Amino acid sequence: MKAKSGKISFVFGGNLEPERVSRERLKAFLENTLLLMLWSLLVLGLLSLAMAGYLGFKAWGMPYITEGKFLLESSTYTFVFWISALTDLYLWAKYVEKNAGTQDSDLNGLEEKSWQQVKEETVDVYELFDKPAKKAWNNSLKFAQKRQQDLEKLFNEKTGQAPKILATDLLLSLLENGNVASLFYRIGVNVKDVAEVVKNYSLLAGKNRADMENFAQIPFSALQEASKLHNKAIDPLMLLCALPSCINDEHIIQAVFLNINLSQEKLENIASWLFHLKLLSDDLKLFSRLSKFKPDSDINTGLTSVPTIFLDRYGQDLTRLAKYARLPVALGRANDLKEMFKIATAGTGNIVVKGDVGSGRTTLINELAYKMASEQVPVIYQDKRLVKLEISAILGSGQKTESLLVQTLKEAVFSGNIILVIEDIHELAKAVTASGLSLLDILVNFLQSHELTVIATTSVEDYTEHLRDAPNFEQVFNPYELRHLSRNEILLAACIRCSLLEAHNDCLFKYQAIEQAVDLSDIYIRGQNQPQKAIAVLVEAAARAKHALHKIVSETLIQEIISEKTHIPAQTLKEDETEKLLHLEELMSKRVIGQRAAVTAVAEGLRRARSGLASGARPLASFLFLGPTGVGKTEIARTLADIYFGEDRFLLRLDMSEYHGPDGITKLLGRSDTDNDTPIVRHIKNYPFCLLLLDEFEKASPEITNLFLQILEDGRLTSGRGEVLDLTHTLIIATSNAGSTDIQDGIRQGLSIDRIKTRLFNQTLNKFFPPELLNRFDAVVVFSPLTQSEIEHVSLLQLQALQKELLQKGVKASFTINVARDVAENAYDPSLGARPIRRYIQDHLEAFVATLLLQKKLKRGSIVTIDLVDGEYRLV
C-alpha cells in the first residue's frame, strides 16, 4: 500500500500475512536471545578480567595491575575479556540505535521538529509504529485466526485459507493495550465489556464484512492522527483514533462507539490529552535541568545588573517563582508566546496583550516566566528577570504614587535586566495624580525616553475605552490580541489542569465530566471567560470529590455545581421534573379554570424547551396571552411559577403600563451612569432560568416593544450599563387586553377561537403590536370569557382558599353549592372578569365569618357548613 504526500512516498511494510508476522516474532525472539547471550558474555568478560587481574596480582604484585599489563597479557581470561568487549560495544550500539530519536534537545526548544522532515523519499509507515503499536498490529492476526476458527466451528466447515484481517480484530488487539484501556476508563467504560460485545458481534456477517471497511488505510490514517499532534511515533492510541475513519457507518465498531457515546472528536481529544500529559512531563524534566543555572538573586549571569530595592518591594519576581515551580503550570498559549516573541524582536519590544479576564492572559505571562527561567527565549529576553509590578501596592502605599512609580521604573532601567509586567494596565489610566496626569501618561512618557521592556495586559473593552486614545500609547506599545481558544483547545487546557487536580486531590475525572464543565459553563455561566470558568467548576468538583466516598468526578457532580451557581436546573431531567412536565396540564388545571388552549400551549412549549429541542439562541419559550380582563392570563403564569419553579423568587411580574412614557426604556434597562440595577436586570442576573411576566404589554412604550423584537429573536438584552444579559433560559409570558372587545363580540357571534384569532390578527392587533413582534412569539393564545360553570368553579376555588385560612385557625368549614352560585352570580362582571370574586368573598363571606369568630360561635375544633338561606349566610 502506498500513499503520497508532496515529495515523500509512504509505504506500509507491516502486512499481516502469517509468514511475515511469524518472521517478525522469530526475529524479535532471536534478537532477545542474542541480547541475553551478549549480556551474559558481558558478565563473563568482567569476571574474566577480574580473574586475569587477580592471577596477575598474585604472581607479580600491584605493578601488574597499575601498569595495565593484565590487559595485554596473553591468557584465556584476557582473550575472553576482549571478545566480550567487542560484543559489549555491539550491545551498546544496539541500545543507542534503538533509542535514537528519543533524545531531547537541550537548547533548541523553539525549533519545531516535524517528523515529516525526512531525508528519505520513501517512508515505511510501519517503522514509525512504536513497539506497543507493532505488537497490537501484529496481534490482530491472532484474533482473526480465532474468529475464523469460531466461524468454522459454527458452520462446521473449514475454509482452508488464511483469515482476512478485519478492523474488529485490530480493535480487540488494541483493547489489550494499557493506554487504550486507560482511554476507555476515562469515559467510564470497561474494555472487557467492549471486547465482549465486539467478539460476540464480530461473527455477524451483516455488521462486520471486509467491504464495510478500508483496513489497508488504517496505518495511513493513524499517521495523519499522529501528525495532528506532532507525535513522533504512531502509538496504539493513534491506531484507535484511525479506526472510525476507515469503516463505514453500518460497521459494528461504529455501533459500539455510538452506544458508549465515543465520537471521533472525543476519541481524538482524549488521545490528545494523554499525549500532552506526556509532553508536559518531558517539558518539566527539561525545564528542571535548564532552570538550575538561572541566578537566584537580582544579579544576572552577566553581572551587569544591580539589586532593585523598590522593585522588590512593589513587584513580584516571576522568573524566580517559576524556577522553583511556584507558579501554576502553564499550558495552551505556546503559539501566542511565539507571536509575542516575533513582535518583541521586530518592534519597540513593549507589548500590550488584549484578552478578557480568564481567557489566558496570566497563563501567557506564566509560560513566559517558565521559558525565561530556563532561558528558552530569544536573545533579547535572555539573562533577564520577569518582574510583575504590583500596581495596587503602589497605589496603596500612602506615598506620592507619581514619584514612586518613576523611581521604580528608573530602578528597573538602571538594573538593565528587568522585563516589567503590568497586569490590567488600564488601571493606571484611572489613577490621576495631583499634576493632572494619569499614571499611564507618566509611564508612556517614561518609556518614550528610556529603554525598558514592558509587557502589559488588559481586556479588549478596557483597551478601547482607556488605552487606544491615550496620548502616544500606541506609539510605545504594540497591541496583541489573544487568540480565542477553540472548544477542543479549551478542553485540552481543562484536561491538563484536571490531571494536576487529580494528583493534588487524589480523585479521578471522567472525561464526560470535563466536557460537561466546559460546555455547561459556556452555556450557563455568563460574565466570565473560558477556560477560567470551566476550570473554576473543575477545581470545586475536585475539592468535593476529595472528601467523597468514591472520589470520582462525574457529570452529575458538575451539573450540581453549575446548577448551584446559576440556579438553573442544568442537569438532564430529574425524575420529579420529568413527571411534572409530562403532567403539567393536569397540574395546572387544578388552579386554572378553563383556558385549555393556553394551558396546553404553555405546557407544550416548556416540554419542548426542556427536552433540548428548542433553539438555544432564543428565550426558552415566549407567549402572548390575549383576552378580556380577569379570565386567567396572569393566573396561568403564577400557577406555572408555583408548580414548575416551586418558588416565587423565580417569577418576576412587570406591569408594563409603568413603562409607558418616553423614559420607559431607561426605567426598564437602567442608566449608564448609575450602579443600581433595575428589577429586570437584577432578576435576570440572579436567576437566568426564570419566568418573566409582562402584564398589560400593549401599554409599554414603542421603544420597549421594539426592544422585545431583539429579545424574542436573540434571547439577549443589553442593560443601560452595557451588560449583555442572557435570556435564553427565560420563559416570557406577555399578557394584553388588546382586542378584548373583538373577542367578546366573536364569542357572542358564536365564532370559534381560531376564527376570532384570525380576525384579531388581520384587523385589530396591528394597531397595538407590529406584525414582526407577533410573529416572534412561540404562541399567541386567545382567552375566551369564562362560562357560567367556569365562574362557579372559580368561585369554588376562591372559597377553598377561605377554607384553608379557616383551617389554620382550627376551623373546618365547608360551603354549600348555593354559596358558590351566589358568589358566581353576584361577583362576576363581564367587564372585569373573575377579579371581583375575591373582593365579593372578602366583603361578604369573610365579614360573616369574622363576626362568628368574634362571637366565639366559631372556635378551634369547630366543624361547620355555611349555607345561603333567603339571601343570608347561615351556619348549618
Add this chain to the structure above:
Amino acid sequence: MNNFPLNLLTLPIWWYTRGLTMAWRWYQRRTNFALQSTGLALFARHMWEPLYQDYTKSGRILSFFLRIAVLCYKALISGLSLLYYGLFLLVYVSVLPAVLVMIIFQILSHA
C-alpha cells in the same frame, strides 16, 4: 526510519558512520549544555559593559580587569568541559580498533 542492518559484521561500518554522527551530536549537546552552565557566551556578550552598572572611570577599569579574570575562569571551565567530553569522543573513535587489535593480538599470541 533508519534501516541500517546493524549486526556484528556491520558494526565497524555503523560505528564510523551513523554511530559517529550520533556521538558527535552527543558531544555537541553536552558541550553546549556545559557552556550554558558556565554562562560563558552570556558573560562574553556583556564583556564591554561595566559590572553592576558602575559607569565611573574607575568602575569601568575595574570591571574590565575583573571581567577578563572571570572570563578566563569561565573559559577554563568551559575548555575543561570540552576536553572532558572530547575525551569520551576520542575513546569512542579509538575503542573499536583498539578492541579489534587486542583480539587479533590475543589470537596471534595463542597461535
